[in-house]
Amino acid sequence: MEKRPRSFYVLSVVFALFVLFLYGPTITIGILSFQGPEGGLTFPMRGVSLNWFHELFQQQAVGDIWGAFRRSFALGLMVMVTTVVVSVMAGLAFRKRFPGSGLLFYATIASLVIPSILISLGVGLIFNQLGLKVHWATSGFGAQLTWTLPFGLLIMFAVFNRFDRSYEEAARDQGASAWQTIRFVVLPIIAPSLIGVALFGFTLSYDEFARTLLTAGSYNTLPLEIFGMTTNVTTPVVYALGTLTTAFSLLIIGAFLLLAWVMARRRARLGSDAGKGV
Amino acid sequence: MSKAGYTRRSVLKSGAAALGASALPAPMIWAQEIKNITLRQFGTGVSNLNDVANKVKEDLGFSLEMTALDSDAVTQRAATQPGSFDIADIEYWICKKVWPTGNLQAMDTSRIQNYDRIVPIFTTGKLTPETDIAQGTAPHSVGFVEGPGSTSFADQETGWMTLIPTIYNADTLGIRPDLIGRPIDSWAELLNPEFRGKASLLDISSIGIMDMAMVCEAMGEITYGDKGNMTRDEIDKTMAIFTEAKKAGQFRAFWKTFDESVNLMASSEVVIQSMWSPAITAVKSRGIPCVYQPLKEGYRSWGGGLGLSKSLSGMELDAAYDYINWYLSGWVGGYLMRQGYYSAVPETSKDFMTENEWGYWFEGKPATDVITSPTGDKLAEVGEVRDGGSFYERMGHVACWNAVMDENQYMVRKWNEFIAS
Amino acid sequence: MKVTRETVTGWLQAAPLTVVLLGFLLAPIITIVIVSFWQATEFSIIPAFSLENYQFLFGSPVTYKVFAATFRYAFITWAMTLAIGFTVAYFLAFHIRSQTVQIALFLLCTIPFWTSNIIRMISWIPFLGRNGIANQALMSWGVIDEPLEWLLYSDFSVILAFVHLYTLFMVVPIFNTMMRIDRNLIEAARDNGASGFQTLVHVIIPLTKPGIMIGTIFVLTLVMGDFITVRFMSGSQRANVGRLISNDIGLLQYPSAAATAVVLLCTVLIMIAILLRFVNIRKEL
Numbered sequence: 009m010e011k012r013p014r015s016f017y018v019l020s021v022v023f024a025l026f027v028l029f030l031y032g033p034t035i036t037i038g039i040l041s042f043q044g045p046e047g048g049l050t051f052p053m054r055g056v057s058l059n060w061f062h063e064l065f066q067q068q069a070v071g072d073i074w075g076a077f078r079r080s081f082a083l084g085l086m087v088m089v090t091t092v093v094v095s096v097m098a099g100l101a102f103r104k105r106f107p108g109s110g111l112l113f114y115a116t117i118a119s120l121v122i123p124s125i126l127i128s129l130g131v132g133l134i135f136n137q138l139g140l141k142v143h144w145a146t147s148g149f150g151a152q153l154t155w156t157l158p159f160g161l162l163i164m165f166a167v168f169n170r171f172d173r174s175y176e177e178a179a180r181d182q183g184a185s186a187w188q189t190i191r192f193v194v195l196p197i198i199a200p201s202l203i204g205v206a207l208f209g210f211t212l213s214y215d216e217f218a219r220t221l222l223t224a225g226s227y228n229t230l231p232l233e234i235f236g237m238t239t240n241v242t243t244p245v246v247y248a249l250g251t252l253t254t255a256f257s258l259l260i261i262g263a264f265l266l267l268a269w270v271m272a273r274r275r276a277r278l279g280s281d282a283g284k285g286v
Numbered sequence: 287m288s289k290a291g292y293t294r295r296s297v298l299k300s301g302a303a304a305l306g307a308s309a310l311p312a313p314m315i316w317a318q319e320i321k322n323i324t325l326r327q328f329g330t331g332v333s334n335l336n337d338v339a340n341k342v343k344e345d346l347g348f349s350l351e352m353t354a355l356d357s358d359a360v361t362q363r364a365a366t367q368p369g370s371f372d373i374a375d376i377e378y379w380i381c382k383k384v385w386p387t388g389n390l391q392a393m394d395t396s397r398i399q400n401y402d403r404i405v406p407i408f409t410t411g412k413l414t415p416e417t418d419i420a421q422g423t424a425p426h427s428v429g430f431v432e433g434p435g436s437t438s439f440a441d442q443e444t445g446w447m448t449l450i451p452t453i454y455n456a457d458t459l460g461i462r463p464d465l466i467g468r469p470i471d472s473w474a475e476l477l478n479p480e481f482r483g484k485a486s487l488l489d490i491s492s493i494g495i496m497d498m499a500m501v502c503e504a505m506g507e508i509t510y511g512d513k514g515n516m517t518r519d520e521i522d523k524t525m526a527i528f529t530e531a532k533k534a535g536q537f538r539a540f541w542k543t544f545d546e547s548v549n550l551m552a553s554s555e556v557v558i559q560s561m562w563s564p565a566i567t568a569v570k571s572r573g574i575p576c577v578y579q580p581l582k583e584g585y586r587s588w589g590g591g592l593g594l595s596k597s598l599s600g601m602e603l604d605a606a607y608d609y610i611n612w613y614l615s616g617w618v619g620g621y622l623m624r625q626g627y628y629s630a631v632p633e634t635s636k637d638f639m640t641e642n643e644w645g646y647w648f649e650g651k652p653a654t655d656v657i658t659s660p661t662g663d664k665l666a667e668v669g670e671v672r673d674g675g676s677f678y679e680r681m682g683h684v685a686c687w688n689a690v691m692d693e694n695q696y697m698v699r700k701w702n703e704f705i706a707s
Numbered sequence: 708m709k710v711t712r713e714t715v716t717g718w719l720q721a722a723p724l725t726v727v728l729l730g731f732l733l734a735p736i737i738t739i740v741i742v743s744f745w746q747a748t749e750f751s752i753i754p755a756f757s758l759e760n761y762q763f764l765f766g767s768p769v770t771y772k773v774f775a776a777t778f779r780y781a782f783i784t785w786a787m788t789l790a791i792g793f794t795v796a797y798f799l800a801f802h803i804r805s806q807t808v809q810i811a812l813f814l815l816c817t818i819p820f821w822t823s824n825i826i827r828m829i830s831w832i833p834f835l836g837r838n839g840i841a842n843q844a845l846m847s848w849g850v851i852d853e854p855l856e857w858l859l860y861s862d863f864s865v866i867l868a869f870v871h872l873y874t875l876f877m878v879v880p881i882f883n884t885m886m887r888i889d890r891n892l893i894e895a896a897r898d899n900g901a902s903g904f905q906t907l908v909h910v911i912i913p914l915t916k917p918g919i920m921i922g923t924i925f926v927l928t929l930v931m932g933d934f935i936t937v938r939f940m941s942g943s944q945r946a947n948v949g950r951l952i953s954n955d956i957g958l959l960q961y962p963s964a965a966a967t968a969v970v971l972l973c974t975v976l977i978m979i980a981i982l983l984r985f986v987n988i989r990k991e992l
Contacts, residue, residue: 012802015903019798026795027815029871033827034819036834048572049545050553050833051840067340069661070331070354098724102989106717112725113989119732121924121979123932125952126968130735132366133742133961141369150731157724162921165989166883186716211817215824217935222362222956226326226370228353234825236354238545240331241568246829250822257821261814268807358957365959383959483856489943491958532944539860539942549829553836555859698958703769705954706776706946 034254041247049242060248070240073249076233083144083152083229084214090149091156091209092202098157099164100190120158124218127151132222147223152216156209163208167201323348323605329375330357332544332564333453333590333627337660338618346612348605356543357490364389364593373606374593378425379492381449381593382690385428386437390593392446394434397607400614403631408451408589409443413681422496422514422687425451425589449591450610451630453622456585456680460551460561464575473497473504473583476558477531486550486559487528489540491701493688496586497560498524500685504583514689518696525700529707540705551576563626566673571663578626580674584685591630623647624660628677650676736972743965760966769951770967774974777947780862780937781930784869788926789919791870792877796918797911799878800885816875824872828939831868835859860942868940873929877922884918885911920986924979931975 040047044055064073102109131151135142142148171194179193217231224232234246327334331354339350353371355363361383364374368389376384384390395401406412411419411426419426429448430440439448461470466481476485476497488494499513502524510520531537538556541547548568550556561578569576592613594606612618619629620638624647629635636644645651650672657666666672674680691697746757764770803809819827834840835858842854857863888911896906934949948971955964 013903016802019794019802022794023798023812026791026874030816030819030874032834032871033830034822036830036840037822037826039840040830040833046572048549048552048568049829050549050836051838051843054572067336069335069337070352071334072336072352094723094727097720097722101717101720101724104713104717106714106721109717109721112721112728115728115732116724117924117979117983117988118976119728121928121932121975122732122736122972123928123949123952123968123975125932125934125949125956126739126972127731127735129952129956129961129964129968130739131731132362133738134734136366137738142367150727153727154731157727161724162988169990170887211820215820217824218932221359222366225367226328226351226353228355231823231825232355232359234823235356235543236359237331238543238825238829239354239356240335240544241548241564242545242829246826250826250830253822254818257818261811261818264814265807265811268810272807358953361957361959486942491954537942537944539944542938542943545829549832553832553838555832555837694958695960695963698954698960699763699767699769702773702946702951702954703767705943705950706769706773 034250037247037250038254040244041251043244043247047244049244049247060244061252063243063245064248064252068237068243068245071228071233071237073230073233073237073245076228076230079144079227080214080230083149084210086145086149087152087156087213088206088209090153091160092206094153094157095160095164095205096195096198096202098161099168100194102161102165103168116158116161119154120162122154124155124216125221127154128219128222135223142223142225144220144224144227144229147225148220148229151219151223152213155216155219156212159208159212160205163201163205167198171197320347320601320605323602324351325349325372325602325606325609326351326353326370327373327375327592328353328355328360328363328371329590330354330360330544332562333375333622335621337621341617342609342612345617346605346608348609350609368595368597372595372598372602373609374595375452375590376449376593377588377590377688378428378449379423379588379688379690381591382423382428382439384593385431385439385448388437389596390448391596391598392431392434392436392448393450393594393607393610395443395445395447397611398447398450398614399611400631400634403633404451404614405628405630405632407454407681408591408630413678417682420514420587420684420686421510421512422587422689424514424687425449425454425591449593450614451589451591452613452618453627453629454587454589455563455627456587456674456684457560457562458581458585458674459579460547460559460566460569461577461579462551462554462557462575463577465554465557470558470579471582473500473581476501476560477505477527477536479534479536481536481558483535483538484555484557485537486547486556487537487540488547488560489542489705491698492690492694493586493588494540494560495521495524495697495701496686496688498528500583500586502527504581513686515691516693516697518693521693521697521700525704529704532704532707567626567659567663567665570665571659578673580680580683584683585674585680586686586688587681587684588688621660624658628681632677646670646672648677650674650679739965739968739972742962743969745962745965760962761970763963764966764970770970773946773948773951776945777931777949780865780869780947781927783866784873784930785923785926787866787870788874788877789922792874792922793881793915793919795874796878796881796885797907800882816878820875824935828868828936831864831940832859835864835867860940860944862941862945865937865940865945868936869930869933872936873926876925876929877919880921880925881915881918884915888914917986917988920982921988924982927978927982928975931971931978 041060042056043053043060044057045059047054128151131147132142135147175193176189179189215231220229220232228236327350334352334354336352339352342350360376361380363370364376364384365387374390408425408429411424428439430444431446431448432440432444433446459476487497499510502508503510507527508520508523510516539550541550544562544565547561547565551569552572552574563578566576566578592610598606614631616634616638619631619635623629623635623639624643632648642653642655646653646657652669652671653666655668656664658664743760744756745754746759799809799812837854841858845851892910893906896910932949934953937945937947937950948967952964952967
């Protein structure tokens, strides 16, 4: 292996510090989630226990963490799927020069830059004026889409900018219809990037606060629920939730990497399947 | 929050509650259908407790869904989303803002069984016939309307109530006696330079401004005509004093949610601040000394109540009345009083408290046994006396209520200015 | 104009996006603009044309002060996230050779964001507070004798939280453009005797400009529109425009909130319009 320049080591340290910084709150949460039964949300620690992990699965004094979690999870999935579908369609559209594309593009950018609380306020006011009920799955869902779709579309731009049009041409030359080209050539090629769009969509929705604040209706999503819980004594249960979330995502990502590693080894052993006419 | 085991006391209590519930005239005809009814209640986490919802299911049969929100969201939801709730758990000063929107419906007091036993603060405004009515948005002044559809408040009892009072309390400053080390007896201490960087104030303007007024008056800087309804000039002067203190670094932070106040105090960031009674309880239950310091100028008080959405009708409305009657029948009152709040009908709560608890929380007597919270945390030892004493000593010394003033809009702008300074 | 099949397909494919934006972006904006010209009493909104909200807004010194504070937060956060983001992206793009490792490191950076922001914000207090981890560590190392007060509830903590939240929004687009730089250009620069630093300044930075611009757009808009971070991290002691708006909303002063919102929206849009003149996002991503 080529010898690493000195800058590599310096930058590695910088990167490590950056990760440490990102994990600062996570580490605090991790430590404090093992707070003893009498402890609170801040230091000092009053004993060490697993009490709060246990409490997490009991009913809280206020609020319904798991109900809110289910709603947030469902909403996250809804937003995720919609974001992927709508972004891919819009991404395909933007590859053609269609009248109004400039306007639509700037509207999307506006959607990205408009402060979240304005969307929340505006959507809330409209539903109120129209006499519609605000609900997390209608108004909340729409309000969140204005946030995830611009990201989805930008990622699609990046994807299609790297897309080699000759694949499509080849397919078309062989007599594939427009739909067949998309279905059997374009989609499989861009599929890995779609995972990125999906993850982005889910994460942005799952943690969205401001856009759901005035649009969630009768039932809270998880961020709203946690905020609501702070109007009474909040216990380290919220930290236990944070620790579990972190552990869970580490696990998923570990599994993902393991899979990638196994597949890479398999491919190396079997050799490239290019040209084998599968 | 830790759950206490099934103690003998709680078993006795639920037995008593069952008795209490059966005393209520629950029409048996819809005993089956009532199981399918769900009422949606929202409010802050202060009183939107799951224990209450569980008990409702047990005693009344229908479901109560509780949604806890922060105080801003509570106001907004009550004002703009009448379809999203059946029961609003709000404070009286919020009621003053929200009632004119017509989102809530007045309640027929003839359907409220314990109406006559409600503490007179909420009906006539006078705790006892001799006491004066405190300044600010006193609950009785926004407690009644002329008739079912009326959007303006009546100045006396009319038989149509806006909110059914549920809990209330007399608020004062919370202190850390271990870190202050000397007696505190005046609101003016909040701005004492001795506590520079270690004081805090509530960042909800309608409440914060009243704390400010208590302080300015105690300092002798301003004499108000009516603290609960200040003139622009009085608002300006009050803000000027606090802006100066803020710039000098008097405040460590301002808090907006209950929990922040607990954390500020428990982590020693702050040693003196505006605070709510159960927040003190929460700090104490962690073994940290904290006192709800009675002050010579009196208390700043607040009250909360339940309002009905205008969209409620038919069987749901009946269920809501059942719920309210149940609320006043004692179990919830006892539960809340054991956290340091007061119940609107204290007499009924007495049945759900031990003699020791009633003596400690309501009568201001020394505890004869260990005092614990409803969830089992130890709050006071044998012999301890509640800060501020008995109900009548505390509620009898209310100097003002949380208020919405005529100059509210101006005050809000000034408040924004204060925060930005 | 000839409407071709291609055009129709384009319209159809763009239709879902258009519908969402019409319903949940354009309509709310129009509503807010209309409401901003209304009047409000204590209890209700009066639909009557009035310039009162704007007159008050532009007549109040607080407005200017708060806008200035908002710009200051945005600028400092931008500078910090750019410096950190660029370095991190550079490391990932040019020093990490395996794509799997790149992805793994990226994912590592995103994990903290899966924990609700509210929880993370609460946890800064035990980290930075008087008795927090940071102060105790510094004291045990002998760096300081007394706890540092300005670690929490200050501009410092607000900006720290912003940097924490938004650096990744800078890293991703910069990394993305860096990956598109033709490695031959760097080879060529090195062959011509350029030092690492010269290559960085004369080749990489100019070529990364589009990514920097896009990251800048993300960070600026996120900071300008924030209200919750400033409130939590400053202990309610500082204000930005978002907080002004949310305070008004909390007190049911919708027209006044809407007027402030309109001014904020215009400001942000103008800033972004200027930035967009320097970069063609659609081509450069």
